Amino acid sequence: MKRIVFMLTNLLLAPLSVASVSSEAALRNEFLHAESQIGSLKYAQAQKLLKKFDGYVLQPYLEQKRLQHFLTADEQIAGFLKRYQGTPMDWPLRRAWLYDLAKRQQSERYLANFKPTSDAALHCYALRFALAKKDAVPSQIWPEVATLWVSGKSQPKECDPLFSAWRSAGQQTPERVWQRLALTAEEGDTSLIPYLKKLLPTDQQYLADLYLKTRRSPASIAGSTFFPLKKLQERDIAAYGMKRLIWRDPDKALKVWQRFSNDPYFSSAQRLDVQRQFAIALASKGDTRAGEWFNDLPVELIDSALAHWQVSHALAELDWPKVQAIILRFPADLAKDNSWQYWLARAYEEQGNSESAQPVFQRLALQRHFYGFMAAARLGLPPSLAHSPVNVSEQELTDLKLHPAVQRAQEWLALGRLLEARREWNHLQDSSTEQQKLVSAKLAYQLQWYERAIFSLADVGYWDDIELRFPLAYQDEIAKSSARAEIDSGWAMAIARRESSFMADANSPVGARGLMQLMPATARQVAKKPIQLTQLYEPGINIDYGTDYLNYLMKRNDGNLLMATAAYNAGFSRVKQWVPRDFALPADVWIETIPYRETREYVKAVMAYYQIYNIRLNSPIDVFKPLTTMQIGVIVE
Numbered sequence: 001m002k003r004i005v006f007m008l009t010n011l012l013l014a015p016l017s018v019a020s021v022s023s024e025a026a027l028r029n030e031f032l033h034a035e036s037q038i039g040s041l042k043y044a045q046a047q048k049l050l051k052k053f054d055g056y057v058l059q060p061y062l063e064q065k066r067l068q069h070f071l072t073a074d075e076q077i078a079g080f081l082k083r084y085q086g087t088p089m090d091w092p093l094r095r096a097w098l099y100d101l102a103k104r105q106q107s108e109r110y111l112a113n114f115k116p117t118s119d120a121a122l123h124c125y126a127l128r129f130a131l132a133k134k135d136a137v138p139s140q141i142w143p144e145v146a147t148l149w150v151s152g153k154s155q156p157k158e159c160d161p162l163f164s165a166w167r168s169a170g171q172q173t174p175e176r177v178w179q180r181l182a183l184t185a186e187e188g189d190t191s192l193i194p195y196l197k198k199l200l201p202t203d204q205q206y207l208a209d210l211y212l213k214t215r216r217s218p219a220s221i222a223g224s225t226f227f228p229l230k231k232l233q234e235r236d237i238a239a240y241g242m243k244r245l246i247w248r249d250p251d252k253a254l255k256v257w258q259r260f261s262n263d264p265y266f267s268s269a270q271r272l273d274v275q276r277q278f279a280i281a282l283a284s285k286g287d288t289r290a291g292e293w294f295n296d297l298p299v300e301l302i303d304s305a306l307a308h309w310q311v312s313h314a315l316a317e318l319d320w321p322k323v324q325a326i327i328l329r330f331p332a333d334l335a336k337d338n339s340w341q342y343w344l345a346r347a348y349e350e351q352g353n354s355e356s357a358q359p360v361f362q363r364l365a366l367q368r369h370f371y372g373f374m375a376a377a378r379l380g381l382p383p384s385l386a387h388s389p390v391n392v393s394e395q396e397l398t399d400l401k402l403h404p405a406v407q408r409a410q411e412w413l414a415l416g417r418l419l420e421a422r423r424e425w426n427h428l429q430d431s432s433t434e435q436q437k438l439v440s441a442k443l444a445y446q447l448q449w450y451e452r453a454i455f456s457l458a459d460v461g462y463w464d465d466i467e468l469r470f471p472l473a474y475q476d477e478i479a480k481s482s483a484r485a486e487i488d489s490g491w492a493m494a495i496a497r498r499e500s501s502f503m504a505d506a507n508s509p510v511g512a513r514g515l516m517q518l519m520p521a522t523a524r525q526v527a528k529k530p531i532q533l534t535q536l537y538e539p540g541i542n543i544d545y546g547t548d549y550l551n552y553l554m555k556r557n558d559g560n561l562l563m564a565t566a567a568y569n570a571g572f573s574r575v576k577q578w579v580p581r582d583f584a585l586p587a588d589v590w591i592e593t594i595p596y597r598e599t600r601e602y603v604k605a606v607m608a609y610y611q612i613y614n615i616r617l618n619s620p621i622d623v624f625k626p627l628t629t630m631q632i633g634v635i636v637e
Contacts, residue, residue: 071100088423124159152187218245246281283309320350342371370604377624388464473502485547494609516546584633
């Protein structure tokens with residue numbers, strides 16, 4: 001191994017100039033070799049190697065990597081950070097350098113180069129150095145320290161000296177300890193609660209024990225002697241416990257509520273907070289008692305989440321007069337939302353008031369979204385794409401191509417380094433005007449970097465360029481795999497668009513991978529053989545498995561498109577639980593009453609995307625027309 005490294009190092013140090021490289025591919029290979037070695041070279045050798053890449057667009061990355069291995073080169077690092085401030089090359093080097101400066105107690109240089117960050121340790125170092133200055137005014141520093149300390153999780157050891165000084169100055173009050181205790185219980189870092197208990201006054205320490213018991217077992221609050229009712233703070237714990245218990249055991253939570261409903265020390269804010277959570281939890285469980293909890297909440301508290309569950313509860317009962325009354329009671333800004341306008345029109349329609357329903361449906365049918373497509377289908381009208389291309393000039397595109405961030409991003413793309421390319425593109429977005437973001441979306445589309453086109457438009461809130469937002473990415477691969485799997489390619493493309501925005505290397509927090517965001521276990525189930533995880537990042541393989549899985553879900557759901565789509569997101573078993581057993585719901589009502597928000601919005605999005613892709617693919621299939629008569633459920637005769 002040592003010999004290989006030595007030979008490679010000699011190769012990299014051999015005479016080389018950018019102009020003499022025979023091809024771009026050769027230059028890129030040389031760069032990758034240099035990148036892997038420059039951190040292990042001595043300073044003089046690294047400098048020599050670095051100069052050989054003068055003029056190459058990614059040369060600054062080599063310089064950054066060299067400096068990260070020579071963190072005492074303060075002047076050079078400061079100069080580099082000044083030149084590339086805010087770029088993706090800034091923070092990795094700045095962070096490492098700041099830690100080194102703190103270790104060397106270079107307080108002035110540290111403060112001069114510190115930037116606001118979520119890194120608590122670096123923030124604490126900055127406040128410690130600021131506090132140690134001769135002209136420091138502690139009263140101006142303590143509020144920042146308090147913000148750091150009142151956290152639901154443990155802070156790094158670098159903060160301990162700062163917190164000690166803050167505490168010695170009398171800033172750690174019982175009120176702040178209580179604030180932190182409440183945050184800790186909410187965020188689940190229960191290991192911190194015993195520590196916080198010791199910081200409370202002796203007569204309040206039992207409250208920490210109550211919080212810990214409630215966090216571990218919300219049902220504990222139902223015990224008749226659980227709350228001795230000695231302190232006002234017990235009401236905070238009671239509210240916290242009831243809001244958790246209602247999701248696990250509604251009957252027990254309602255029983256505890258009876259104990260506190262008339263408690264004069266239970267504040268109106270606490271009371272309304274509990275009522276709101278009870279209403280939502282009961283509605284999501286299909287509990288008929290939800291209605292009375294909604295009725296007791298003031299109109300001014302109705303937000304989008306509360307509005308959904310209130311309407312959903314009435315829809316599940318197919319109580320159309322109630323649906324109408326609820327929506328008409330909404331605040332004006334909320335009531336004009338497309339979803340509530342659609343359901344208001346549906347309520348009119350179901351009550352035979354077509355005169356009121358038709359104008360609302362007609363307005364919605366001109367728009368491109370789930371409710372607009374549903375409205376058009378109900379009226380027998382063709383869906384409207386409302387397509388409006390972005391307005392950018394060739395000169396704007398030419399100018400953008402010359403931007404250093406764009407050039408670096410393109411070079412990273414050529415090297416297959418998508419993460420670095422995205423970082424450069426995002427840096428460009430962060431410093432762009434709205435028009436420049438539109439130009440970058442168009443350029444990304446021309447580069448066939450479809451994900452960035454989609455995200456760039458979303459960043460500026462421009463939704464009407466259908467070509468850019470819904471590209472025909474991987475069209476041939478999806479068409480071939482869909483035909484083999486006997487599913488519609490527009491549906492498969494809509495799934496891929498929703499799942500990954502066509503990011504072939506997408507990786508979700510739960511482990512779903514690739515274009516169609518397949519879980520490894522699902523891929524193995526479909527493939528019926530062991531597979532390597534890296535295979536799921538290969539578009540062709542991922543699309544093959546994804547379309548096979550869609551075929552499987554269609555069969556398991558008796559050919560029902562909505563249920564198969566929901567199952568792709570939430571799983572087949574869970575979707576089966578959402579199907580009514582002894583009655584049936586209209587398809588649009590069933591979608592709106594799906595208890596999981598993620599799945600509910602997923603189904604709406606995929607159906608809308610499916611309609612858009614069918615139009616783009618010149619398919620005669622109208623996705624929404626069958627939904628106007630479809631019923632979901634089992635009717636027992």
